[in-house]
Structures are given as structure tokens and as C-alpha cells.
Amino acid sequence: MTRTIAVAGISLELEELGSGRPLLFLHPGEGLQPRRPWLDLLARRYRVIAPHHPGWGNSTLPRWFGSVDDLAYLYLDLADTLDLSNAALVGVDFGGWIAAEMAVRATPDFGCVVLADPLGIKVGGVMDRDIADMHAMPRDEYMRLAWADPVRGEIDYTQLPETELAAIARGREAFALFGWKPYMHNPRLKHWLHRIDVPALVLWGERDGIISSEYCQAWCGEIAGSRYATIADAGHFPHWEQPETFAETVSRFIDTH
Amino acid sequence: MRCWYFSEMAYHPAWEAGLARGTLRVVLPSSNFDPPTAHGLLHRYLDEFALCDDVGLDIMVNEHHSTATCMTISVPMALSIIARETKKARLLSLGSPIANRPDPVRVAEEMAWLDVLSGGRLEMGLVKGAPYEIQPANSNPATLMRRYWEAHDLIIKAMSTHDGPFNWEGEFFQYRSVNIWPKPVQKPTPPIWMTGMSVDTGKLAAERGHVVGTLLSGGTAKPMYDAYRARARELGWEAGPDRMAYAAVVGVGATREEGLRRADQIADYVRTAPVVAEPFTNPPGYNSIGANVAIMKAGPRAHRIVKDRQGNPIDHRKATVQQFMDTDTVFAGTPDDVFGQIRDFSARMGGVGHLLFFGQGGFLDHKDTAENIRLFGREVAPRLKELEAAAPAAPGVAAAE
Numbered sequence: 234m235t236r237t238i239a240v241a242g243i244s245l246e247l248e249e250l251g252s253g254r255p256l257l258f259l260h261p262g263e264g265l266q267p268r269r270p271w272l273d274l275l276a277r278r279y280r281v282i283a284p285h286h287p288g289w290g291n292s293t294l295p296r297w298f299g300s301v302d303d304l305a306y307l308y309l310d311l312a313d314t315l316d317l318s319n320a321a322l323v324g325v326d327f328g329g330w331i332a333a334e335m336a337v338r339a340t341p342d343f344g345c346v347v348l349a350d351p352l353g354i355k356v357g358g359v360m361d362r363d364i365a366d367m368h369a370m371p372r373d374e375y376m377r378l379a380w381a382d383p384v385r386g387e388i389d390y391t392q393l394p395e396t397e398l399a400a401i402a403r404g405r406e407a408f409a410l411f412g413w414k415p416y417m418h419n420p421r422l423k424h425w426l427h428r429i430d431v432p433a434l435v436l437w438g439e440r441d442g443i444i445s446s447e448y449c450q451a452w453c454g455e456i457a458g459s460r461y462a463t464i465a466d467a468g469h470f471p472h473w474e475q476p477e478t479f480a481e482t483v484s485r486f487i488d489t490h
Numbered sequence: 491m492r493c494w495y496f497s498e499m500a501y502h503p504a505w506e507a508g509l510a511r512g513t514l515r516v517v518l519p520s521s522n523f524d525p526p527t528a529h530g531l532l533h534r535y536l537d538e539f540a541l542c543d544d545v546g547l548d549i550m551v552n553e554h555h556s557t558a559t560c561m562t563i564s565v566p567m568a569l570s571i572i573a574r575e576t577k578k579a580r581l582l583s584l585g586s587p588i589a590n591r592p593d594p595v596r597v598a599e600e601m602a603w604l605d606v607l608s609g610g611r612l613e614m615g616l617v618k619g620a621p622y623e624i625q626p627a628n629s630n631p632a633t634l635m636r637r638y639w640e641a642h643d644l645i646i647k648a649m650s651t652h653d654g655p656f657n658w659e660g661e662f663f664q665y666r667s668v669n670i671w672p673k674p675v676q677k678p679t680p681p682i683w684m685t686g687m688s689v690d691t692g693k694l695a696a697e698r699g700h701v702v703g704t705l706l707s708g709g710t711a712k713p714m715y716d717a718y719r720a721r722a723r724e725l726g727w728e729a730g731p732d733r734m735a736y737a738a739v740v741g742v743g744a745t746r747e748e749g750l751r752r753a754d755q756i757a758d759y760v761r762t763a764p765v766v767a768e769p770f771t772n773p774p775g776y777n778s779i780g781a782n783v784a785i786m787k788a789g790p791r792a793h794r795i796v797k798d799r800q801g802n803p804i805d806h807r808k809a810t811v812q813q814f815m816d817t818d819t820v821f822a823g824t825p826d827d828v829f830g831q832i833r834d835f836s837a838r839m840g841g842v843g844h845l846l847f848f849g850q851g852g853f854l855d856h857k858d859t860a861e862n863i864r865l866f867g868r869e870v871a872p873r874l875k876e877l878e879a880a881a882p883a884a885p886g887v888a889a890a891e
Contacts, residue, residue: 369769372768390786395787398782398787402774402779402783407632
């Protein structure tokens with residue numbers, strides 16, 4: 234079910250489905266796609282709450298919004314507004330970055346956190362690129378790096394209605410707003426990851442060419458007690474490319490934490 | 491009509507390598523650049539600018555970055571030299587890409603310094619910059635225009651404030667003590683120009699009374715000029731031709747063939763300028779949501795085209811000089827031909843008061859370039875200047891303030 238909710242003066246579009254333990258799903262920079270089998274699979278066991286980030290979908294983007302900090306505080310407010318308790322916090326790609334920024338601030342509403350192919354930290358030297366420059370490569374090269382099988386992620390934009398295209402264009406603009414510079418990371422976040430005080434799972438799609446397994450393992454190195462797992466035959470968006478395996482892996486972790 | 495000569499000071503020896511690679515900009519390595527060759531070219535191009543002063547032309551300089559199409563990486567650097575080498579020409583900076591510059595106060599200082607050096611001959615373009623300038627500057631395209639307007643307001647405030655420091659705590663720029671020295675000769679600031687290709691730009695420029703410039707096609711320019719004039723009228727003033735500028739390739743010769751040949755060579759610039767690696771052509775946020783929807787609907791093989799006067803699409807990368815003449819991208823022929831074409835163009839546009847005369851575009855050699863400048867300056871520009879006298883006078887910039 235789709236509804237809008239006012240949080241901190243922002244009109245947020247939420248997808249809500251299923252019942253049970255709450256699960257807050259934070260989507261990647263690519264947005265929530267029109268078809269979301271991973272949400273349906275997770276909704277068999279959990280009360281899934283998936284907001285469209287401000288600027289994506291039909292969520293409003295206030296003019297003063299400008300950093301992932303703002304998104305972190307917004308979703309902490311959302312968790313309070315929805316009165317979440319012992320919720321699972323799951324973020325993919327950009328959503329993983331937001332989840333981490335939330336978790337280093339406060340976790341009273343959350344029981345565990347899953348970061349799948351997360352963006353958000355800097356681990357290498359000044360001339361190392363931890364995160365591929367998705368905005369400096371042709372679309373087909375991006376697809377090749379981001380997907381185990383690029384065909385699974387192909388979208389024929391010429392066939393989509395204009396409202397959907399406008400939402401995609403807005404989402405791309407918002408992604409740039411939050412992640413352009415420094416490119417897709419917060420230089421200080423790594424140094425606060427020790428504050429994450431709930432069980433954490435870091436997932437990596439084994440064919441992800443946007444970030445490496447070493448990068449994901451570096452996240453684990455900063456979060457005490459965190460676990461690392463991989464998903465086979467998936468790239469940067471394992472939830473989208475392997476929804477069943479993703480839902481199973483995430484469920485197994487959530488149910489034991 | 492005022493006529494402003496400009497050249498991007500092209501580094502055409504690398505164009506073939508750039509074309510082979512599919513981009514002349516952003517990612518073409520500077521291994522394709524030979525400093526001794528460029529040394530000779532830069533001096534030659536500066537000589538060509540200096541020649542304009544002798545033949546009564548004004549001068550325009552622009553800047554680009556990480557590209558073989560344009561060696562000018564700093565308008566104020568180039569204009570500083572030209573200001574010393576000229577005495578009469580007005581000097582148009584078109585301009586400072588203020589949404590990509592990290593320090594607007596520095597821009598205000600540079601422009602004020604140039605105005606003092608040139609004795610009040612500066613005209614000051616505050617421009618958005620092309621989409622492929624985003625990557626070299628690493629400026630955020632999602633906030634580009636917000637940054638543009640804040641920088642615009644701050645630069646004007648800095649140049650026109652003379653009673654000591656002021657404070658600026660904006661969204662993008664913060665200064666606790668803005669107090670620039672020198673102050674400009676022209677009050678409150680040198681004339682301000684904007685550039686664009688949209689109706690919105692026309693309206694926004696009209697609201698401030700700035701000169702608005704565009705390029706490429708009359709089909710795109712006309713709606714922008716019309717929007718400017720309509721908005722000015724809404725605000726209670728009449729925008730004359732002196733608020734409208736148009737950049738075109740111009741080739742003049744003793745014979746029509748010679749003029750066309752020169753234009754054809756200069757037009758190589760227009761053919762190569764759009765050759766840019768795909769990811770840098772449309773950074774997210776640079777174009778409007780509506781424009782992006784249209785791009786997605788058009789599909790991956792669509793590329794930027796303009797239409798000629800009959801509505802036929804023209805691909806700028808492959809167009810012939812005749813096709814370019816049909817889109818008003820090029821004016822060419824004998825002095826009489828060129829005068830007639832520009833006069834008619836201006837009439838079709840409802841009155842254009844500034845022609846930005848693109849008179850060198852890569853492979854046109856010095857002899858041809860100098861002759862093109864001389865013929866245009868001596869035999870075309872004076873007649874275009876008389877056109878202006880017949881046009882209605884425009885009100886002062888203050889009308890829109």
C-alpha cells in the first residue's frame with residue numbers, strides 16, 4: 234500500500250506491506266523500482282516500510298535539504314512517528330549509507346542493521362577510487378559494472394509514462410544533490426562507525442563492479458561484531474538482481490538478531 | 491549593432507586524436523598537447539585579437555576547461571593581455587562561469603581590476619557554463635543555478651559597495667568581510683551579460699536588465715528574445731536590440747567563394763564542439779526535469795540537433811556550410827552578402843544589437859583570419875553599426891532594478 238506521511242515538514246511517500254517485526258528498507262540511488270519483488274518476499278515475514286527518499290518518487294525535497302545527515306535525521310524521526318520498536322534497518326547502496334548515518338547517531342528503535350553494497354565511507358588513499366564514478370561512464374559500462382547480468386536491469390525508458398520518467402529524472406537529480414561531492418561518501422563517517430551498537434550484517438554482491446569486496450570488508454572492520462556475507466550472481470543491487478536469495482539472507486540474519 | 495570578434499584559441503592539432511577517441515573534452519589526455527606548438531598558437535591568436543582594435547571591432551573572450559577546443563582557461567588572464575594591447579575596443583568577458591568558480595569575491599576582484607586596467611572598457615558576462623564544464627570543475631549540477639544566482643548577487647554587491655566591509659552568510663558562500671579593491675570604473679558595475687538558450691533565461695535576464703546572448707540557431711534564439719521583450723514590457727520598459735546578442739560563425743571574402751571557404755573552415759569548430767563523451771553531456775540537474783523526460787523518451791540514439799528555417803533537423807557534427815547558413819549558425823560570402831544576411835537575421839529576430847563574430851575556428855590560418863577580421867571590421871561592421879542608429883533606443887539597465 235502506498236501512502237504519504239508528513240515528517241519534519243516533508244511529505245514522504247511510503248510503501249507499506251506485510252506484518253510482523255518492522256523492517257525499514259532504504260532504497261538505492263536508482264530508486265524503488267515499479268516492480269519490487271524483494272519487498273513482497275520480505276513482506277511475507279515482516280511489516281515492510283519503504284520510503285521514497287526526498288526527491289525520489291513523490292516525496293518532496295525541501296530546498297534546505299542538502300546532505301545525508303538530513304536524511305538520517307528524517308528517518309530517525311520517521312521511526313519515532315511510526316513508533317517502530319526492535320525494527321530491522323536495511324539499506325542498499327545509497328540506502329546503506331543513510332542507514333549507517335542513522336545507526337551512528339541513535340539506534341533505540343532498531344534491533345539490527347543490514348548494509349547491502351553500501352556507499353558512504355572512504356577507505357583508500359587520495360588517488361584511490363573506492364566507489365566507481367557512476368556519473369563519468371557511458372550507461373552501458375555502468376550497467377556492466379553494476380549488474381552480474383545487465384539484461385536484468387535494462388529499462389526501456391521510451392515505454393514508460395511521462396510521470397514515471399519525471400520521477401526518475403528527479404531521483405537522479407536528488408542523487409547528485411546528496412552524493413556529488415565528496416563523491417558518494419562522507420569523509421568522517423568511517424570514524425564514527427564504532428558507535429553502531431546493534432548487530433550488523435554487511436552484504437556484497439559477488440559481481441559488484443561499483444564497490445569491491447575489500448571495501449565492504451573495510452566496513453566490517455570498523456563495526457565491532459559485524460558479519461560479512463556475499464550473494465552469488467549479483468552485482469551492486471543484490472536485492473533487485475537476486476530477490477529470493479537477498480530476502481533469505483536478510484531474514485536469516487534478522488531472525489537471529 | 492555592435493560587433494565583437496571572438497576566438498576560442500583552439501588547439502586544433504589535437505582534434506583528430508579527439509575525434510578518434512569520440513571526445514575532444516574532459517577525458518582527452520594532455521599527451522595530445524604540445525606546449526611549443528601551443529606557444530606559437532597563443533601568440534598568434536592574441537595578435538589576431540589585437541588586430542581588432544585597429545579595424546574598429548570590439549572583443550569577446552570565453553573560457554573552457556580540459557579541452558582541445560579552447561585553450562583559454564581563464565577569461566581574466568586573456569583579457570588582461572588584450573586590455574594592454576588595445577586602446578578602443580570594448581572587452582567582453584563571456585564569461586566567468588560563476589556557478590563553477592569556488593570564490594565569487596575573487597571573480598568580482600578580477601572584473602574590477604580589468605575594468606580599471608582597461609579604463610572602463612569591460613563588459614561582464616556571468617555565465618552558467620556548458621554541461622561538460624561540470625566534470626572538470628567538480629561542481630554539483632543539482633544546485634548549479636542556486637549557486638549561480640547567489641554568486642551573481644554577491645559579485646554585483648561586492649563591485650557596487652564602497653562604504654566598507656559587508657557580511658555574507660549565504661547557502662553556498664560565506665564571507666565575514668567583503669571589501670574589494672580596486673573598485674570598477676563603471677558604476678554601479680560594468681554592463682552585465684548572461685547567456686542561455688531557453689525562454690526562462692530570457693525572462694530572468696529581462697528581470698535584471700542584463701544583455702542576453704545565445705548561439706547556434708535563430709530558431710532557438712527567437713523565443714528567448716521574445717520572452718525577454720515580453721517580460722521587460724510586463725515590468726514597464728521596452729527592451730531594445732542592445733539587450734540581445736547572437737554568436738555566429740562569419741566568413742567574409744573578396745569573393746563569395748572565398749567567404750564560404752573561410753566560414754567552412756571556422757565551422758569546423760561548431761562541428762567538433764559537440765563531440766563530447768556521453769556521460770558529460772547531461773549531468774543530473776543541469777537540464778530541467780521536462781528536458782530530461784524528453785531525452786529519455788527520445789531513446790539512446792538521439793543527439794542534439796537544431797532545426798533549419800524549414801523545420802528540418804540539422805546535425806551540427808556533420809553539417810555543410812550551406813546547412814549552417816540555413817540555421818543562422820553561419821553568415822558567409824562577400825561583405826555585401828554578409829551584411830545582408832545579418833541585417834535580415836536581425837530583422838527576423840525582432841532586433842539584435844550585438845553580433846558575436848566567431849572569426850577563427852581552428853584550421854583557418856593566420857593570413858585568412860587576419861583578412862576575415864579586416865574585411866568584416868572595415869566593410870561589414872560599420873554598416874551594421876548604422877543599423878543600430880535606426881533602431882529604437884533602449885532604456886538604462888536600472889529600469890529593471
